[in-house]
Amino acid sequence: MGNAELQSIHVHPVKALRGTAPREAVVEPWGLAGDRRWVLIDDGGKVVTQRRQPRLALAAAELVPGGVRLSGPGTEPLDVLVPEPAGTVTLDIFGTKVEGVLAGESAHAWCSSYLGEDVRLVHMDDPATRRPVAPDHALPGETVSFADAFPLLLTTAASLDALNSLIAEDGLAAEGPLPMNRFRPNVVVAGTSPWAEDGWRRIAVGEAEFRVARMCGRCVVTTTDQDTAERGKEPLRTLGRHRRIGGRLIFGQHLVPLSPGTVRIGDPVRVLE
Numbered sequence: 001m002g003n004a005e006l007q008s009i010h011v012h013p014v015k016a017l018r019g020t021a022p023r024e025a026v027v028e029p030w031g032l033a034g035d036r037r038w039v040l041i042d043d044g045g046k047v048v049t050q051r052r053q054p055r056l057a058l059a060a061a062e063l064v065p066g067g068v069r070l071s072g073p074g075t076e077p078l079d080v081l082v083p084e085p086a087g088t089v090t091l092d093i094f095g096t097k098v099e100g101v102l103a104g105e106s107a108h109a110w111c112s113s114y115l116g117e118d119v120r121l122v123h124m125d126d127p128a129t130r131r132p133v134a135p136d137h138a139l140p141g142e143t144v145s146f147a148d149a150f151p152l153l154l155t156t157a158a159s160l161d162a163l164n165s166l167i168a169e170d171g172l173a174a175e176g177p178l179p180m181n182r183f184r185p186n187v188v189v190a191g192t193s194p195w196a197e198d199g200w201r202r203i204a205v206g207e208a209e210f211r212v213a214r215m216c217g218r219c220v221v222t223t224t225d226q227d228t229a230e231r232g233k234e235p236l237r238t239l240g241r242h243r244r245i246g247g248r249l250i251f252g253q254h255l256v257p258l259s260p261g262t263v264r265i266g267d268p269v270r271v272l273e
Helices: 054-058 105-115 157-169 236-242
Strands: 005-009 024-028 038-042 060-064 067-071 078-081 089-093 096-102 119-123 152-156 187-190 202-205 208-217 248-259 261-264 269-271
Touching (some): 005 261, 054 105, 067 105, 078 105, 152 157, 157 187, 157 248
Antiparallel strands (some): 005 187, 060 067, 089 096, 152 248
């Protein structure tokens, strides 16, 4: 694979909100440290994401000592402390029941005011036990945070370039080229050939090793401009023409950590299988 390396790292402390791009991150069994440990739920306990509320793209979350800082247009930033584990609530994340701990009332008020609907912020107190990885692609004991299904999502710069070329070739360039933030990855790899990641089974990134668990099927969130919250038709229209695999529109690969470690921008990426 030549000189493949880690181009960027992305941590989203609150699922569906804008995240941060640190130069390094600790790999935990259930994902990057701090990634998607918080989530919003509605009054029925269902997870609220950009699928339903594209305006979440404009709000941001960053890790601060003891908790997370929320910010967004038209709001004052709010620091939310990790709640004491004084009991859990049950939430529904795409049909799976998961336990979490409610944040304080100030967080509920801030989030509800921002979205204009009654929502609550929930913290995953114990990612080691709360939620198994999707059972049809998991090994015993593997767990995940509030990410869609797997601990990490990997994408490659070459595949994004190839996708943007396809959008242009199909005469659909009015919506392109698309930036990588449409796909909300955790790790982005440079120095590969387009779609090389389709054939990977096990990789090493710096100190850590990962199992490549499954191709990532994409949803309507990818059509949401992360800077304006406006929706278009790309990339799903072009993925549907060129990247329909197993009935899903594919971009990126889901990873499960096999060994811990710290990953850093510039780390070599090696294909082991």
